[in-house]
Amino acid sequence: MDNNSSILRITDLSKRIGNKTILDKLSFSVQAGDVVGIIGPNGSGKSTLLKIILNLVGASSGTVFISDGLKTTAMLEKPGFYPEFSIEKNFKIFLAFENFVKRKDEILNLFELSGYKNKKFRNFSTGMKKRCELAAALAMKPDLLILDEPTNGLDPQGIIEFRALLSDAHKAGTTIIMTSHILNELERLCNQIMFISDGKLKEYSSKESLLLRFANLEEAYSFFNRSKLNS
């Protein structure tokens, strides 16, 4: 992989909490336009890795290089919206740097939220909450979008709509890094796949090259997880 054109470069990244190693010397890079899917069992360090990239969590050692001026945002596992505020007021707060007050109609219409703008966030269904989160992220027109378990709790219709929104963002040039346990979803969306287990990077390659070796991502996951169990 050509490191010079990468927008995100991680070198020997480790995270330790006390005696426990959460991430162990991870090194990889992401090119502009990639859609990277991160796969791993619960507790493997996926969310910690994303939070280090987002600078929410500090690394114990190693470096994270992000291209200058790269606009990065995320959809985290926990929504972080004010439950008692309407979606419009939440957007006023979280999209204040995006000139939401002037772009209000454009943003609410684009994500089909106009009819719900006065509804309190706590009264939304899980699917609608996810839509609001994704809208808040995509309204920023990010260069790099990080998604932590974005389809958790979504019904099939929600997943279809989510996929369409994400596909549009990718076509518009957004680089995406996402974690998910829904492997066929990652197989549809991603062009790069990363396997993490016990904080170690087991594999990072293109989906095409993986599918030459394995019938599908499920088989690949079983293989990398089995090698973890055997080691």
Place this chain on the structure above:
Amino acid sequence: MRLTIVAKIECYKLLTRFNIIFLSAFVVIIVLQVLINVRLESGLESNPDVPYLNIYFSADKYVYNIIFTVIPLMYLINLSREFENYIVHRLLVSGLSRHDYFRGKIVQAIYFSVIGALMVGAFKLLVSGIYNIPLHIDITRLLLAAAVAFYLCCFFGVIVFFVQKTLYSILFFIAYIILEGILIAYLRNKGFNVYLPFNTAVEFLRKDGYGGMQLMALFLFFSGTLYISWWRFRKSDLY
């Protein structure tokens, strides 16, 4: 420009149901204290010709609790709820830097202290109305009230940057005030004249006249806790 946006964000956050209920509850308590206790303590019961400044003096004991406890506690709860509800996380991935966020918290403390001073002013108006006495508002004292409220918000804010949980923050806040009270009583009993963060601020506002040592101590406590808060927040992992 960024600070203007940060100030706007903090302004949007002020009008929550929690803040309205919290303030209203305390307003009711203080109104009752002013109605019942002040009448008894100022001597109005036995002597209707008590100098009106005595009535204000008695009322201040209750009204200034807005500055000493209500406003800092409200600030503490607002701040800790942001950590507890992952608002901080979302703000930090929405274009705000940690530095912006921290500046926002200072702006929020200013908003709260202005609200506190306005409430003190409103209570003066109320006391004047209830007891039918001339209105007496000392603007310098109101400004000092705002300054003390701001100082206490920043001072107690350090708790949240360490514990990040609402319940623990409230418990630490109460425990600190009690412990400092015990400590200062003990030390003064032993003949030491010490300046401690909460007590110095209370005396600064309650007593007439204040010394250079008091001001110096308050400045040191303020800058020290602000620095510790920033140091802690800059380094903290937000899972």
